[in-house]
Amino acid sequence: MIRSALSKITCAVDSRLSAIIDEALSDMAIPEAFIQRAKQVSFIERSGPFGLAARAALSESRAELYRFYVPAGLESAAARRVAEAADLYLPGRGTLFAEDVEVLSAEAPAYDESAISSACEEGSCSRPLEHYSVLCCIVQRGMGEDLARTVLEMGLCVPIVSFGEGMGLRNKLGLLRITIPVDKEILYFVVPERDTALVEGVAVHKARLDKPGQGFIYRYQVRAYAVNLRVRAGKRSHAASMEQVISVLDELRGSSDWRRLEPVKGRATKGKAGSAASNLACLSILAEEGSVGGFVRAAMDAGAGGATLVPLTRRRYDGFVEAGADLSSAREGCDLIIRTDLVEAVLGAVGRLGLFEGDARGQAEISAVGHAVTYSA
């Protein structure tokens, strides 16, 4: 097992732009990317008959969530290349952010550094926006729409929503587990650091995360290169939309801190019964379709709480043609939020079960988690 310190770039784009992202990744000969089906949720202005009774309806567009790794030094170049290829600086097209991770795999990934460098245009003015966080909220299927609507109404961000299957207490109930819904919704909110407490509070309240079995929310810091701020689409009566103006100001200021209206302090999950925890890490497991459940069970036996499994598609962009058993591109992934002191024990458990060898063709990834909230008895 080899440990590599890399940058993980995550890019959520409208699915009609996927071909452009694929082309950019091919130009950079990125060894592999993992793609998750998702959707971007925003409001769309709809006018009623004769221009009366205008209302904002929820509009969902299909999106794809790309995750790929690059050496830390090439993060900015690669992120810029992808963001510029798909014009993600335009509001409404997508979001791109990066974070530091440690990847554990059977062999070290090989990168064509010259391809990544040469594929990126020089002189771009874009630079990452500091002080951004991603909040990942896992709720029962069907609960996400209400939460997404609230966050949109507050103008905080454009939620990215994906579907997954939960594993946790449910899998310790024997056959009685069929009575607990397995389907989960995963909502990602990419928001300025100053808004994280607010979004977290809204999520806890709306999704009733302070009640048993309702869900879980955690957050981690990222370097945001492009953030989709288009919470509302419709007719535009000015030369630039408000989202474009905000986006330019964010970029000029290097952060979104100028948008702060009140002190952050005291807006968090005040008065809620949800249990907050820190000193956490996110251990992500990616492996062959159908095998991740076994690794999660091993992780749970080693002290992990549970996880949400998401189906992924693996695509290669380095021109390497796989054959035979390697043909499969179906993968599964899950994020285990665990105490940092448990990471090695859990890694040992999944390693012993063969995560890094044989048919599983798996890998693990460790990243820092700032904060997590869920029900605690």
Add this chain to the structure above:
Amino acid sequence: MPSSTVVKIPFKRKLAMIGAWGRSRLGAQARAVAFVVVYLVLAQTLLLKEPIHDPLSVVVGIAATIAGLAFFLEGLFLGVMPLGERCGIRLPGRVGPLVIAGFSLVLGVTATLAEPAIGILKLQGGSARPWSTPLLYLLLNRGSVWLVAAVAVGVSLAVTLGVFRFLYRWPLKPFIYALIPLLVAVTFFFDADPNLRAVAGLAWDTGGVTTGPVTVPLVIALGIGVSRIVGSRSDASGGLGVVTLASALPVAAVFALAAALVPSVPAPGSPAAFFSKAERERAVFVAGSEEALAELASGAVASSSLAASDFVALFPDYYQLAGTSAGDASDGGTASGGLRARLGDSALSALKAVLPLAFVLIVTLVFLLKDRLVGIDELVLGLVFAVLGMFLFNFGMEKGLTALGTQAGSSLPRAYERTERPDRALLLSGVTEADVVKAVGPDGPAEYIWMDGTNGPVAVPFDRALWDEASGTYRYVPVERAVFDRWGENAGFAAALLFVFILGFGATLAEPSLSALGTTVEDLTTGTYKKSTLVGMVAIGVGLGLAFGFASILFALPLSWVLGVPYALALVLTAFAPEDFAAIAWDSAGVTTGPITVPLVIATGLGIGGHAGVASSFGVVAAASVFPVVAVLGSGLWRTVQARSALAAMSQGGRS
């Protein structure tokens, strides 16, 4: 997938969890079925003014249907679909294309044999007679084995092509462009031949009814599995499209079978011509043997279609058969015996529908693909639920919804035509020739008698056939005016078509295969195309299709045009639709005509068709399949246009 450690839950808490789960599942199905049940009851009692016969049995049947649907769908999601998806995921990486083709062929044949549609088709055949539609009669009786074989070949080819389509990333649209126009063209060709004309409807309906409630979710899951392995870019449609092929290729197979058989059967004509010595060889081919042909002829004598003297002349060796067949088929079974038999039949058909398919998949997974069955307890429970659900559903449909639909369907012609009511017949005594009076009308003189009514004497038409002159008794059968008589005949037709539109809409809301497809589509599109939207659009399409189908029966429209025009529209829309929406729309055509819609269509079809003097209601199911394609494609195109304009609006904004 249970963990190695099991949490102990107190018994009361367990009961509460099971109770909440059961309530949610039963509630969902009760809501799905409620529309069509309430509608049928209201239409029959308030509009057609007919009481519900045997209401207790109907209530029990509907309750069993709801429970059956709940168990069946749970079984699909726990057992059948994961098994199919697992097979799809494992197949491409572990075996070669030849083995995949073999597996697909076996699966197709098993699916056809497991959910045989021949019973449904025979019911739809209704009063098809060997002399008026010889080829249709042959295919529904002696040739039914060939028909099933042709369908099996079609479904097998469809599954094979479907899987290879995912493996080699072939788009679905070229298959649609190649197959559908060809099938429509063949339908026009068949329409020109009186013998083949009757079979065209059968062929199209075969495509609709062969894709049963177990087969459809299974092949969708299989497709999803294969598609995920290959990782095609068009992920949202990944797995869809097999049902389209499984609906179209059986039609082609039945067309081919019909074309091969038509030279061997007599041309449609009178019974005398059919049984004549000149056509004897071909007629024997239709009947199967000289003895069977003689039996058919004796039946024709019994129904006054053939003169007894002709029978004796044509079948001198078998003349004693005439008149002896009546009464042979005695129904000696008791009510409880009948119930037991129906329960047994329901259980057997449920076992046949689920277990052979599950067996093929499990054997393939374990022995061919050397895979480990994950979550075996859940899998077994799922299969048990699927069988139990299918059993309850089969039984419940017969006693509940189908009975209700049959009652309403048989009363439906009353909306637009005068109807005799033998159930309200009166036996009048002391009727003599002196009581008969003549009245002159535009059609000449008619005979009447005076009868004592509730508001005094009324003159009622006199039919001498119902009068026993010796005893002086007269059986008076009242004739009711059409319900919409006062608004004219067309209002009655419009009301009947509106009735079938709403019936089709309501029945589709409860279709289990559509529910499974809706869930799958919602998953594949991450909820951007909601299950409720798909089910709603398909339900509107089925309603429209049924209305058009029944209009073709009422107004004797040629099937080629009834199907040709909407299919042409669907092809045009397909050209503009994205690949994933095309797959969703065309697959929805295959799942619409399921175990709830089809019996109700048959019940209504036999009611309308019988009154319209049409031998069968073939073609209605096919019409109900094509309109959902148009509806779903239309909604998909609308969404695409909206999404494109939103994206264009963003691009026009310029860089920030």
